[in-house]
Amino acid sequence: MYNNKISIIGTGYVGLVGGVCLAEFGNNIINVDIDEDKIAMLNRGEIPIYEPGLKDVYERNLADGRIRFTTDIESAIKESEVVFISVGTPPAEDGSADLQFVLDVASSIGKYMDDYKVVVDKSTVPIGTGRKVAAVIEEELAKRGKEYEFDVVSNPEFLREGKAVQDFTHPDRVVIGTESEKARQILRDVYRALYINNTPFVFTNLETAEMIKYASNAFLATKISFINELSALCEAVNANVQTVAEAMGMDGRISSKFLHAGPGYGGSCFPKDTSAIARIAEGKGVELKVISAGIAANEAQKLRMVDKIEGRLGDLKGKKIGILGLSFKPETDDMRESPALTIIPELIKAGALISAYDPQGIEEAVWRLKDYEKDITYCNNEYEVMKKSDALVLITEWNQFRRLDLSKVKELLKQPIFFDLRNVYEKEELERYGLEYIGVGVPA
């Protein structure tokens, strides 16, 4: 049994959700960050991010004293037997992951540890990073003339934004990558709540665990690109991609998940991880043809949406286009790599004027799209964007866009053309209200 104390370095999205949920599993958590304001906020009982269900679990564990927040990394490392590294790995200029923060934490561990530690990597890192972390710790220990024992473990996370608490507390699997039996035993204790609940555990070596994370994200991204490519063919041959995906998904070997055609995938993970794995492979002289094709197909899908709009509206000069949804998916204000960031600039370059609304994403959109600000009007609600617009384009499937008052939509639009880039509506339904329906991969 380990000493039941875990420090988690980094209180970003993964670190905070992980910390709060590991506390819920009965561990004592010290969450560490260099950002003093953030730590003060968390100690006051305020959460810096919005994630469904997080507040409840956080408040309960804070009140019960199972989690605390500090900037004192030295004491946190000394006190705990397990140290999770949950700092960011932002993409560097060339698309590879920037490991500076991860390696900084490794050197702090080497500087301050005075006992055996299990160092757990939760950040998504290139294959081989676990060994680098171990080397940096060794180096620091050597500088101090110390020889404390430690193990490095890769324990990738599979959290989705908007479902992170559910995904952490009810995972499909827990992956533990280390050759050390002692570290495996300790991680089994850390995740005891899941282990005794029949959650599958995959014990493997460091590199395999690091690979599993990239392989999973790259597969899901490629699956989306696969159906998105077929959506173009479906349009050309009068087939319905929704039905194709549904029927394909009935085959248990395929599964219907992540087979929804749309304007292309976005977010902080799929684009970053697919280009990172392609770069890793390139560095090793291995060509990942399928994954590279998936990346290219995703770029093409975003542009295909623009062609679709231009194809129907003709010359876009002076045309007003209403946009519903800016964030990369619903229930988040995250705009990173959102398809809207390609579609809107392309429409503007072709001469269009944009009016846009998103329940959470406007603030971020304003700075991400600042080069185009004179041609974009941000609206206060979904109906405002439609006023006198030549077409309506639904980019993100927020729930409130699924139940639009369609007679009002028809009344407000100058031309009753509805591009449904998430296939939320049925053609027949819109036509009943006098709206022309244009979906993705569905018969015109």
Ligand code: UGA
């Ligand atoms: C993704 C993975 O789903 C998580 O398992 C993983 O842990 C996470 O990345 C990560 O590496 O941290 P996330 O980026 O939050 O999670 O979002 P998803 O719900 O996976 O959606 C990603 C994108 O794919 C969105 O733009 C979404 O609209 C798009 N998508 C998803 C489709 O276009 N079609 C689909 O069928 C599913």
